[in-house]
């Protein structure tokens with residue numbers, strides 16, 4: 001309950017809140033698993049449970065975290081012991097949702113999604129929308145990205161095993177390992193020595209898709225606290241140059257600390273303030289520009305459950321405009337042969353393929369690069385859309401975050417043929 005209250009109060013994700021709680025310091029892995037499992041479940045079911053409680057037990061919403069936790073337990077068929085007095089029954093909770101008359105409202109509530117998201121997912125995914133939304137209520141696998149500057153994945157597995165942390169190779173990304181239990185990985189010596197960062201496999205695939213050439217120059221335009229920057233720095237083997245920009249100073253501060261821990265010294269963090277000639281100059285000589293765009297985050301609700309309730313349809317409209325602005329700026333910088341990688345952790349087509357198609361319509365000189373051309377056919381096959389052009393990941397299909405990425409290239413100029 002402390003974790004649920006912390007997430008609701010601060011807007012932070014469950015992992016972050018758990019890491020900050022003194023009461024969980026030194027807790028056994030099994031205890032952490034139970035706490036994290038329930039917190040995820042409660043926060044995932046929040047919109048459905050709130051709706052049900054509003055009609056059958058509104059007084060429980062007075063202490064939101066407590067009411068939601070108890071009602072989610074009842075919904076899951078768990079008897080909350082002496083707390084059960086005054087709680088609705090499982091059947092009452094279900095009926096409160098099933099009796100909603102409007103089918104769109106009923107579907108959104110059943111799957112604990114805001115109506116504007118549920119409608120869009122149904123239009124885009126059809127019957128699969130239910131499975132995708134259901135998967136977003138479950139606990140996300142805990143993936144770590146091996147820092148190749150310290151050692152390879154096997155070396156990381158051995159180091160973690162020495163500290164009692166049991167991991168297995170990830171399913172999709174060659175840099176990924178997945179934790180088999182809920183051990184506190186941030187308390188390990190391996191973490192302090194920069195051997196890994198916690199990062200979903202989908203984000204690791206975005207790093208792989210950036211694929212900078214040896215000694216290459218990369219602009220990471222929306223670097224934030226550097227999840228992907230760190231992976232790119234390692235992919236370059238600490239050579240070349242990465243300019244990591246963002247509009248958020250606090251995130252860049254966090255990036256500096258992470259760079260030091262990882263031993264990455266080919267990255268320059270840079271705070272964006274309006275038009276920036278230094279960034280434009282760097283970008284004009286770049287091999288890759290990554291836009292890890294600000295988005296609704298609908299694909300990463302398991303990790304940031306607050307986005308389920310805090311992001312609005314008005315926010316979507318503003319985000320769509322920001323994404324287009326970023327795409328236009330980056331496309332104008334691309335030198336011949338350079339690539340733009342556009343990524344979001346959203347499941348909404350408007351933020352994903354539709355934005356890329358919009359860019360290509362405005363900039364017909366640019367071309368899409370097939371994912372298989374970058375990652376190889378064997379890797380790309382199961383993680384692309386039907387056209388093979390877009391990285392397209394879903395929690396219900398791939399287990400990782402809902403994620404999208406595309407690679408766009410400015411073709412090299414053809415040398416004129418002599419007759």
Ligand SMILES: C[S@@+](CC[C@H](N)C(=O)[O-])C[C@H]1O[C@@H](n2cnc3c(N)ncnc32)[C@H](O)[C@@H]1O
Pocket residue numbers: 203221222223224225226227228229245246247248251272292293294295322326
């Ligand atoms: C999805 S997050 C980036 C996450 C980061 N790349 C990572 O892997 O950890 C999007 C970032 O875009 C930044 N952002 C928002 N508007 C921006 C803009 N106009 N220019 C550059 N960055 C922007 C936000 O501050 C946020 O850090």
